Structure formats: C-alpha cells, structure tokens
Amino acid sequence: MDITTAPTAFSALSQPTRLNVFRLLVKAGNIGMLSGELGQALGIRQNTMSANLAILLQSGLIRNARNGRTIRYFADFNGIHGLLAFLMEDCCGGNPALCEPLITQLTCNPNTHKEDNDACYSS
Amino acid sequence: MDITTAPTAFSALSQPTRLNVFRLLVKAGNIGMLSGELGQALGIRQNTMSANLAILLQSGLIRNARNGRTIRYFADFNGIHGLLAFLMEDCCGGNPALCEPLITQLTCNPNTHKEDNDACYSS
DNA sequence: TAAATATATCAATAATTCATGATATATGGA
DNA sequence: TCCATATATCATGAATTATTGATATATTTA
Structure with a gap:
C-alpha cells in the first residue's frame, strides 16, 4: 500500500x-x-x-x-491491514513499532490460521 | 460516525x-x-x-x-477512532467488545491526558 | 492607517464518478 | 441443446469534484 x-x-x-x-x-x-x-x-x-x-x-x-x-x-483482511497501517504510519509520536501490533490486532485476520491470530478468537 | x-x-x-x-x-x-x-x-x-x-x-x-x-x-484522533470503529464494527466474528479496545489503542490519542492513554507513550 | 503576511472564498472550466437500461457471459439443469 | 439463474460489461447522461486565477478577510508590524 x-x-x-x-x-x-x-x-x-x-x-x-x-x-x-x-x-x-x-x-x-x-x-x-x-x-x-x-x-x-x-x-x-x-x-x-x-x-x-x-x-x-x-x-x-x-x-x-x-x-x-x-x-x-x-x-x-490483509488488504485492510495494509491500508490502515499506511494511514496511521508513525502515529503515537513516531513510534511505528508500538502501533504496528495494534493495527495487526485490529484487523485480526480470519484468513490466517487460528493459532497465528489468537487475539481475534480467544475470549 | x-x-x-x-x-x-x-x-x-x-x-x-x-x-x-x-x-x-x-x-x-x-x-x-x-x-x-x-x-x-x-x-x-x-x-x-x-x-x-x-x-x-x-x-x-x-x-x-x-x-x-x-x-x-x-x-x-477522536474522529479517526470513530471512523475506524465504524469501519471495523463487529469484526473478528462479531465480537465488538473484543475489537473495540484494539481500535482505541490503534488510534492512541495525544489530545487526551497521558495517563488515560499510557499504551501510546510507554516504551 | 498603510503595508505585508497568512489563509480563505469565489467563479469557471475540466475531469471524474454514478446509476441506469440494455446486453453479454458463465454455469447448471432439463 | 435449450432454458433459467447468477453475475459482468457497455454506453450514456446527470451529478460531483478538482484545480486555477482572482480576490477577499484576518492579523501583525511600521
């Protein structure tokens, strides 16, 4: 993106x-x-x-x-993740390493294996 | 939104x-x-x-x-949060309670008090 | 008050986008 | 093969959007 x-x-x-x-x-x-x-x-x-x-x-x-x-x-969900990551790049005062995992979690991806994405499915 | x-x-x-x-x-x-x-x-x-x-x-x-x-x-950042929350409403298999805090973190808001938003600033 | 700076508004043209009616393509079943 | 179903494509006119030159407004300084 x-x-x-x-x-x-x-x-x-x-x-x-x-x-x-x-x-x-x-x-x-x-x-x-x-x-x-x-x-x-x-x-x-x-x-x-x-x-x-x-x-x-x-x-x-x-x-x-x-x-x-x-x-x-x-x-x-891969495309969505790419778009939102581009949009919010360097958010939070220029700490992309901090925001990246948050974006990943936001766009939890049902296309991937469940074990790669537990946050999306665990209670 | x-x-x-x-x-x-x-x-x-x-x-x-x-x-x-x-x-x-x-x-x-x-x-x-x-x-x-x-x-x-x-x-x-x-x-x-x-x-x-x-x-x-x-x-x-x-x-x-x-x-x-x-x-x-x-x-x-309040507007951004509202937009992304609307976009991704009921993501992750219809569990909004799960995704909402993730969206909140994604759009960590420098307009709010630091103590309300530690995830955005702590290492 | 007059000039300079920073930004907004206006009017007009060019380009893009939208929904629609008509038609075409792809697949499955008789 | 013929028909029905599901979806895509095409051409067109109406509406919207983008950029531009010109000008207006707001603020500061002289």
Whole structure:
C-alpha cells in the first residue's frame, strides 16, 4: 500500500453502498456473502451492485471466489491491514513499532490460521 | 460516525494531497503543522491547500486552531477512532467488545491526558 | 492607517464518478 | 441443446469534484 494505491482504496469506501457492502463483509468474516445476497440485503440493483463490487475488488479491500453460478465475496483482511497501517504510519509520536501490533490486532485476520491470530478468537 | 458521515470522511482521504496532509498530521501528533508548512512540504499552491484542508476539516479527521496570522492543523484522533470503529464494527466474528479496545489503542490519542492513554507513550 | 503576511472564498472550466437500461457471459439443469 | 439463474460489461447522461486565477478577510508590524 502506498500513496498511489491508498487513495483508490479510500475512494472505494467513500460511497454508501460500497461502505455498507464492506461492513457486511467484515461482519461476515470467512463465511463471506454472495453477490446476490449483498444486493438483496441492501436493496441495490444487480448491475449497480456488480459495478460497486468490482470497484471494491480493485481496491484490494475485498476478494471473491466463484462457486458454480454464484460468486462469494469476502473482506480481505490483509488488504485492510495494509491500508490502515499506511494511514496511521508513525502515529503515537513516531513510534511505528508500538502501533504496528495494534493495527495487526485490529484487523485480526480470519484468513490466517487460528493459532497465528489468537487475539481475534480467544475470549 | 454513521453511514451518512463516514463516506465523507473516506472521500476526504481519497485524494493524494489530502491523504499526504493527513499522514503528516498523524506523524506530527499534538505539535501539528501550519497550513503554510503543509503546502511547502507537499509543493501545493496556497488556495488548493486551503480548499483541501477545508474538506479534511469538514470530515472531522483534522481540526485547527488560529494563532495570530497562522492557523495550525492537527489530526483529530477522536474522529479517526470513530471512523475506524465504524469501519471495523463487529469484526473478528462479531465480537465488538473484543475489537473495540484494539481500535482505541490503534488510534492512541495525544489530545487526551497521558495517563488515560499510557499504551501510546510507554516504551 | 498603510503595508505585508497568512489563509480563505469565489467563479469557471475540466475531469471524474454514478446509476441506469440494455446486453453479454458463465454455469447448471432439463 | 435449450432454458433459467447468477453475475459482468457497455454506453450514456446527470451529478460531483478538482484545480486555477482572482480576490477577499484576518492579523501583525511600521
């Protein structure tokens, strides 16, 4: 993530439908949601949803996987982590070593093995 | 922060100059930077910088304070925290109580009293 | 009060983005 | 092979956004 790619990612989140989609996918975690489910949940027409999902995909904040006729979308926690780390770089008075693990915890990643990310799942 | 205000904040970060400004202010912490310093640091004309600062101000991600002829700008860590908390709401499999303190730590707030926010400053 | 400095506002044009209707592609089932 | 389902792509017009030159406002100093 750098100054050329980060604005694209923030732009992807700057539109209400796309932000709603993203938040639904964050909540859905590694279960994800189908394109049609997202459209139905948010009351968005098919082609509009498709176009907005394409913009989110290109931003690196979500990913997808086809399964038969359906395509399932997921939040991409690696991409989210990269974006937030870039945004908050050198926060806390220029001590990135301090903030980095906090960002990692914030964006706890259901795509990784559970044992790599216990903070996300332990009580 | 809600679905009507968050897109405005992400839109504010979706433009390279404004994202550079924001990151400089995050690094500057409670020292902040003058409008003119920001323009000089980034090579941006005066009125363009003023317009972009106004957009960031309206987003709630930065704040300012006039001091004589100059106006000093600061990252608004309360606003940042609100935005990221909204973005990542119910992350980690729907356990907001788990993620909330992580977001709080991520956006450690130099505006608050040090003793309220030790994680940001202790080694 | 007049000049200088720092920043904001205005008006206009150029560029970008958005939702939509129509259509195309991909897959599965009869 | 034909049809139905799920999703993507295309072209277009409307709306929004960005930058710029010019000018205005606020503050300090002479």
